[in-house]
Amino acid sequence: MKLKSTGVLPGFGLTMGFTVTYLCLIVLIPLGALILKATSLSWGQFLDTVTSPRVLASYRLSFGAAFIGALINSIFGFMVAWVLVRYEFPGKRLVDAMVDLPFALPTAVAGIALTALYTTNGWLGRWLEPLGIHVAFTPLGVIVAVTFIGLPFVVRTLQPVLESLDPEMEKAAVSLGANRWYTLSRVVFPSLVPAWITGFSLAFARAVGEYGSVIFISGNMPMKTEIAPLLIITKLEQYDYAGATAIAVVMLVVSFFLLLGVNWLQARTGRHRAT
Amino acid sequence: MSIEVRNLSKRFNGFQAVKDTNLKLESGSLTALLGPSGSGKSTLLRMIAGLEVPDTGAIHLTGREATHVSAKERNVGFVFQHYALFKHMTVFENIAFGLRVRKQKESEILERVYELLSLIQLTGYDKRFPAQLSGGQRQRVAVARALAPRPEVLLLDEPFGALDAKVREELREWILKLHEESHVTTLFVTHDQQEALEVASRILIMNHGAIEQDGTPIEIFDKPASHFIAQFVGETNYIDTEVSEKGLAVWGPFRFPVNPTLPLKQKIRIYFRPNDVYMTAQFETLQVRARIAKARFKGTIIEYKLDIGEDKHISAQIPKGVALASGFKDGQEVYAAITAFHVFPIES
Ligand SMILES: Nc1ncnc2c1ncn2[C@@H]1O[C@H](COP(=O)(O)OP(=O)(O)O)[C@@H](O)[C@H]1O
Numbered sequence: 001m002k003l004k005s006t007g008v009l010p011g012f013g014l015t016m017g018f019t020v021t022y023l024c025l026i027v028l029i030p031l032g033a034l035i036l037k038a039t040s041l042s043w044g045q046f047l048d049t050v051t052s053p054r055v056l057a058s059y060r061l062s063f064g065a066a067f068i069g070a071l072i073n074s075i076f077g078f079m080v081a082w083v084l085v086r087y088e089f090p091g092k093r094l095v096d097a098m099v100d101l102p103f104a105l106p107t108a109v110a111g112i113a114l115t116a117l118y119t120t121n122g123w124l125g126r127w128l129e130p131l132g133i134h135v136a137f138t139p140l141g142v143i144v145a146v147t148f149i150g151l152p153f154v155v156r157t158l159q160p161v162l163e164s165l166d167p168e169m170e171k172a173a174v175s176l177g178a179n180r181w182y183t184l185s186r187v188v189f190p191s192l193v194p195a196w197i198t199g200f201s202l203a204f205a206r207a208v209g210e211y212g213s214v215i216f217i218s219g220n221m222p223m224k225t226e227i228a229p230l231l232i233i234t235k236l237e238q239y240d241y242a243g244a245t246a247i248a249v250v251m252l253v254v255s256f257f258l259l260l261g262v263n264w265l266q267a268r269t270g271r272h273r274a275t
Numbered sequence: 276m277s278i279e280v281r282n283l284s285k286r287f288n289g290f291q292a293v294k295d296t297n298l299k300l301e302s303g304s305l306t307a308l309l310g311p312s313g314s315g316k317s318t319l320l321r322m323i324a325g326l327e328v329p330d331t332g333a334i335h336l337t338g339r340e341a342t343h344v345s346a347k348e349r350n351v352g353f354v355f356q357h358y359a360l361f362k363h364m365t366v367f368e369n370i371a372f373g374l375r376v377r378k379q380k381e382s383e384i385l386e387r388v389y390e391l392l393s394l395i396q397l398t399g400y401d402k403r404f405p406a407q408l409s410g411g412q413r414q415r416v417a418v419a420r421a422l423a424p425r426p427e428v429l430l431l432d433e434p435f436g437a438l439d440a441k442v443r444e445e446l447r448e449w450i451l452k453l454h455e456e457s458h459v460t461t462l463f464v465t466h467d468q469q470e471a472l473e474v475a476s477r478i479l480i481m482n483h484g485a486i487e488q489d490g491t492p493i494e495i496f497d498k499p500a501s502h503f504i505a506q507f508v509g510e511t512n513y514i515d516t517e518v519s520e521k522g523l524a525v526w527g528p529f530r531f532p533v534n535p536t537l538p539l540k541q542k543i544r545i546y547f548r549p550n551d552v553y554m555t556a557q558f559e560t561l562q563v564r565a566r567i568a569k570a571r572f573k574g575t576i577i578e579y580k581l582d583i584g585e586d587k588h589i590s591a592q593i594p595k596g597v598a599l600a601s602g603f604k605d606g607q608e609v610y611a612a613i614t615a616f617h618v619f620p621i622e623s
């Protein structure tokens with residue numbers, strides 16, 4: 001991040017001041033309060049809380065499922081964006097609109113719908129269970145839920161970039177002798193990387209914090225399918241506010257560093273945009 | 276490598292972009308494909324490069340049938356109007372692309388890229404990204420990228436179209452020099468006739484998807500093959516009249532000998548260039564009387580709008596030195612003759 005004050009565009013001081021104030025009010029102060037609350041625990045109590053096996057298991061599940069879900073979305077989200085941008089087919093607008101559904105749907109509804117689909121008697125569960133694939137009430141269910149809610153992020157960040165991709169660039173690659181796959185992997189994909197990383201991190205961040213859709217399909221078995229946000233709620237319900245915030249602070253810190261890393265990666269891959 | 280195109284046609288959803296086109300380019304030639312925009316020039320070029328598939332017809336490269344050969348095996352270099360550089364790659368990687376596709380050795384790639392960088396006078400720019408270059412520099416990188424795999428044919432699609440006049444001029448000179456040194460068979464598309472006349476040793480003029488004339492710049496300029504070319508290349512006057520006697524047409528005070536095989540009353544259009552109007556202050560033989568309605572300064576020449584009576588006007592161009600020496604001024608009586616003209620019948 002660079003502090004740049006010598007641009008030709010006016011209003012730097014004003015907008016920067018506003019941005020900082022706004023971020024403080026909306027983001028930093030609540031987060032600060034969270035950390036403050038956590039400090040009501042002693043260091044030992046804090047460590048005990050956040051390293052208890054049940055909490056560690058929930059972190060693993062939350063971050064692991066979010067990571068896998070974001071990865072799946074990166075691949076399939078790309079395909080959806082590609083098809084929507086590059087091809088004309090009947091019902092294209094419908095598909096385009098459907099991509100946003102996971103945004104619009106109340107997450108609890110999504111959770112109930114997914115659970116109904118994947119239980120032993122559900123439309124999909126009925127076929128998957130005999131194959132030994134259990135989705136509902138397993139970590140796999142968590143992955144399915146966070147994949148569902150994360151899809152729009154990847155599609156919507158890739159779509160405009162794909163649309164603005166100069167088709168002549170691909171023609172140039174072909175004229176230089178590249179085949180389809182070579183052109184995709186050396187010309188198209190690299191041009192998409194910064195947007196791809198953004199989409200991935202948005203989907204990931206959303207999945208880490210996801211609550212509503214996951215708690216229905218996961219079954220919430222401690223040590224197995226209990227996600228960290230649920231654990232926080234549980235603690236809150238037991239009036240253990242300090243314990244709840246301790247778990248939250250760790251999630252916050254981990255997420256912050258992950259996003260920082262993503263930002264750094266993005267700056268590296270977006271180098272060519274510098275003028 | 277020679278290029279031969281036979282009866283090539285291409286349609287886009289019912290629109291005939293290229294129709295039944297034939298052309299033949301000798302190995303080592305530098306040819307311009309000139310025509311108004313939308314005449315099918317790019318489409319023809321892209322078909323030769325293998326970027327577009329023709330509906331019918333055949334393309335032969337060095338006598339070999341190449342109509343359905345992949346772009347890679349054609350060994351054709353292509354330069355796009357808007358550069359089409361790979362934005363996420365450095366200048367080095369852009370130029371190296373075609374070599375990497377061909378899996379050349381790293382040491383060979385290094386050598387070839389640096390050789391080309393010096394050819395395009397961008398040594399030291401290898402680590403820059405396209406966004407950090409000027410338009411002219413980008414286009415030179417695009418040319419280097421196309422030349423890297425040593426193509427036998429170089430196709431350029433309006434290569435200077437997006438650049439300003441000064442840079443265009445420089446790049447034109449540079450392409451000429453490049454061609455003299457490398458002798459790669461070159462075909463470039465342009466809608467700028469000045470560019471075509473200056474650079475190419477041969478010009479193909481395209482209109483409505485077909486090549487209307489194929490000749491040297493002088494032939495194109497002095498012997499236009501059609502109405503369209505007479506109007507399109509260079510500045511011209513045109514007048515509509517008819518054959519009034521066998522082998523003669525009259526327009527105002529001017530009398531034009533025409534082809535005696537043209538029937539009487541045949542409607543014709545006569546084209547003549549403003550610099551083929553011979554204008555003097557004193558009467559000389561065979562001139563008609565005219566009056567200077569308006570003078571327009573155009574740099575090295577001065578253009579006069581001449582009133583020849585009966586509400587008829589023609590324009591004449593005189594080199595500035597001659598015009599100043601003669602002291603022509605607005606409203607003055609002068610004498611004019613048309614020294615060269617072209618007659619085309621108008622189909623009714
Ligand atoms: N991919 C395409 N799809 C549909 N129409 C096209 C396509 N490419 C070119 N055309 C049409 O073909 C005609 C000729 O285009 P082009 O070859 O680009 O002409 P020029 O290069 O002479 O300007 C134009 O009218 C253009 O609209």
